[in-house]
Amino acid sequence: MKPVRTLVSAVVLGATLGLAVPASAEAPFGNQTDMEMATSLWALMEYKGLAGDHAVMTRPYKGIQPHGMILELIEMPVTLHGQSGPLIVKRNYGGDGIDIDDVINDPKRYLQAVTIMLKREAGYDAENGDWFYVKYDARGNVMKNPKGMSLAGRVAKGMQTGCIACHKTAEGGDFVFNHDRYK
Known part of the structure; x- marks a missing residue:
């Protein structure tokens, strides 16, 4: 009987301690800070057109998954919350x-998502190029992955698939596929 009591006590203690999850156990993306940054960034993108x-x-061009069959790409330097860096939309x-032609004639009808990369300050995520990622729907709401996690911040950091895993494979080491300007 004593082993069962010890086991029950350990389970109760573990469950109680488990309520206080340390910050380090938090997912590296989709937290409140990431969501606030994503909201501010969408407002800035609307302001900048x-x-x-x-x-x-x-000019739209043919794309590939995971982004879409047809894509548009715009880059420009921006300043947000006192930090300046390139923004890729x-x-x-x-x-x-x-x-x-369908997209040119009726872009709102076919727009499924807006994905961005914002180069953050040095040290934000140095091992992954200091990039902040967001996937918005057409109205500017941050989308979620199948597990319900908001796709903003260091999206899928440490995972085998997702934004960071894919962009790590870009030539030039700058996490950008189109060019190597942000080394």
């Missing part, structure tokens, strides 16, 4: 049988 109803349109379009 990079997102929202009055976003400028660039990718508009992700999809739908059955869509082509570039």
Whole structure:
């Protein structure tokens, strides 16, 4: 009987201690700070004409998953919360049988997501190029992964798939596929 009592006591103690989860056990993305940054960033992108109803349109091109069948890409330097760095905005379009002309003629109909990379201050996430990632829906809401985690911040850090794992494979070591300007 004593081993059972000891086991029950250990389970109760473990459950009680488990309520106080240390900050280090938090997921590296989707927390309140990441969500606040993502909200501020969307507002800045709307102001700059990079997102929202009055976003400028660039020439769409054929894309690949996970982003979309048709994409647009815009880059520009921005300053947010006193930090300056490059912002890469990718508009992700999809739908059955869509082509570039469909997107040009009715972009709002086919826009499925807006994915961004914002170069943060040195030390934000040095091992991963100091990039902050967000995946928004067409209205600017931060999207969630199948586990319900908000896709903002160091998205999928330490995982075998996801934003960071994919972008680590970009040539030049700057986490960007189109060029090597941000080494």
